[in-house]
Amino acid sequence: MKRSSALFFFVIFTSMSFAQVSSKLQAKLDQQAGEVEAQVIEWRRYFHKHPELSNREVKTGEKIAELLRSFGIEVKHPFAKTGVLGIIKGGQPGPVIALRADIDGLPVTERNGLPFASQERATFGGQETGVMHACGHDSHMAILLGVAQILAKNKSDIKGTVKFLFQPAEEGPPAGEEGGARLMLKEGAFENPKVDVAFGLHIQSLVPLGTINYRPGAFMASPAGFTIKVKGKQAHGATPWDGVDPIVVASQIVLGLQTIVSRQTELTKLPAVLTIGTLHAGIRNNIIPEEAIMTGTTRTFDLEMQKILHEKIKLTATQIAESAGATAEVTLGASYPPTINDPALTEKMVPSLRKAAGEKNVFLVNPVTMGEDFSIYQQSVPGLFFFLGGYNPEAKFETQPVHHTPDFMIDERAFKLGVKAMLNLTFDYMYTK
Numbered sequence: 001m002k003r004s005s006a007l008f009f010f011v012i013f014t015s016m017s018f019a020q021v022s023s024k025l026q027a028k029l030d031q032q033a034g035e036v037e038a039q040v041i042e043w044r045r046y047f048h049k050h051p052e053l054s055n056r057e058v059k060t061g062e063k064i065a066e067l068l069r070s071f072g073i074e075v076k077h078p079f080a081k082t083g084v085l086g087i088i089k090g091g092q093p094g095p096v097i098a099l100r101a102d103i104d105g106l107p108v109t110e111r112n113g114l115p116f117a118s119q120e121r122a123t124f125g126g127q128e129t130g131v132m133h134a135c136g137h138d139s140h141m142a143i144l145l146g147v148a149q150i151l152a153k154n155k156s157d158i159k160g161t162v163k164f165l166f167q168p169a170e171e172g173p174p175a176g177e178e179g180g181a182r183l184m185l186k187e188g189a190f191e192n193p194k195v196d197v198a199f200g201l202h203i204q205s206l207v208p209l210g211t212i213n214y215r216p217g218a219f220m221a222s223p224a225g226f227t228i229k230v231k232g233k234q235a236h237g238a239t240p241w242d243g244v245d246p247i248v249v250a251s252q253i254v255l256g257l258q259t260i261v262s263r264q265t266e267l268t269k270l271p272a273v274l275t276i277g278t279l280h281a282g283i284r285n286n287i288i289p290e291e292a293i294m295t296g297t298t299r300t301f302d303l304e305m306q307k308i309l310h311e312k313i314k315l316t317a318t319q320i321a322e323s324a325g326a327t328a329e330v331t332l333g334a335s336y337p338p339t340i341n342d343p344a345l346t347e348k349m350v351p352s353l354r355k356a357a358g359e360k361n362v363f364l365v366n367p368v369t370m371g372e373d374f375s376i377y378q379q380s381v382p383g384l385f386f387f388l389g390g391y392n393p394e395a396k397f398e399t400q401p402v403h404h405t406p407d408f409m410i411d412e413r414a415f416k417l418g419v420k421a422m423l424n425l426t427f428d429y430m431y432t433k
């Protein structure tokens, strides 16, 4: 008896804690999401054709600002260098919701044969390159513009304020420059009025169309680069005993580093990755060089684990070098935290995603080892970041191009669900707050 009444209370409590918008408003939003679809596809094609590199999204930002203004939305531009901040104050009091889209392209030369493929070129890191929306940020901008247009139309139904963050440089600002989510916050994107919650999405070329993937807690990794400079003593290749060979020392370090994750990290807690991506030394076969330089990256889902991993990298590199009479200097590069979806917020909002995609099309998935600077917003407020399916399931999965490659492609039929999901998150959150 006690058990069943407790269960009864639980059912009532959980269903009451998630009061969604009225069916009339929901029907209106769903209809408008359908109506805006063709326009979203057109915007996406425009952005796809004209990609710009991180912190260089000048025309992209102008186009977004112009469109937001045409919807009657208050605009701050340029914001955080080339970004745009749009603000809609609703007709009723309520929370402040941030919706974020990233806007930068990548130094990749497009070769997928799309009629609206990019012909843009630029210089990146001193090299001439093609520029391409090879991560799908063109889709994110177009989807958020669709959401903004619909929200602007339904101002009287909005409880609270919605801020649209069109953020530059998600892929990382050029060396020596500020940018990305950090700069958006530094310039006050979350102030006046203060933001309560943040939502964001990433389209995925390997997630089937019509589906959404999410995970409460650690969802995406913290990527952190590092450099190890090994200094030995130069010698003739014929007489290694006259010097200290940095190539042999660097090789030992590479192998030593591989035991950090496999032998010294508590992998049942959360996964971790350590990769060495470059290793350069020497100029001629019979000269032992003075120096070897390697760079690598770590992926962790917990900042404490990351700290331990980085300490072990330093210890392993310096002690192996010392044992050989060499020195190793370890430099940690810029990083951002893991993308951690607030568990309570995620639980509360998953029904909104289900309502958009259908009960059976929203999946709880394993963490992924890519990173996303949306995580920086989640350090200030509870946030939910999710993946939007972008590949045609009738196509072969094995041949699907992955992000950051010249063949990258997504199916535009994905956008409508993106618009619906963001609208549901926004309205359901403000109507249950």
Ligand SMILES: [Zn+2]
Pocket: 135, 171, 403, 404
């Ligand atoms: Zn990317």
Ligand SMILES: [Zn+2]
Pocket: 135, 136, 137, 170, 202
């Ligand atoms: Zn991306």
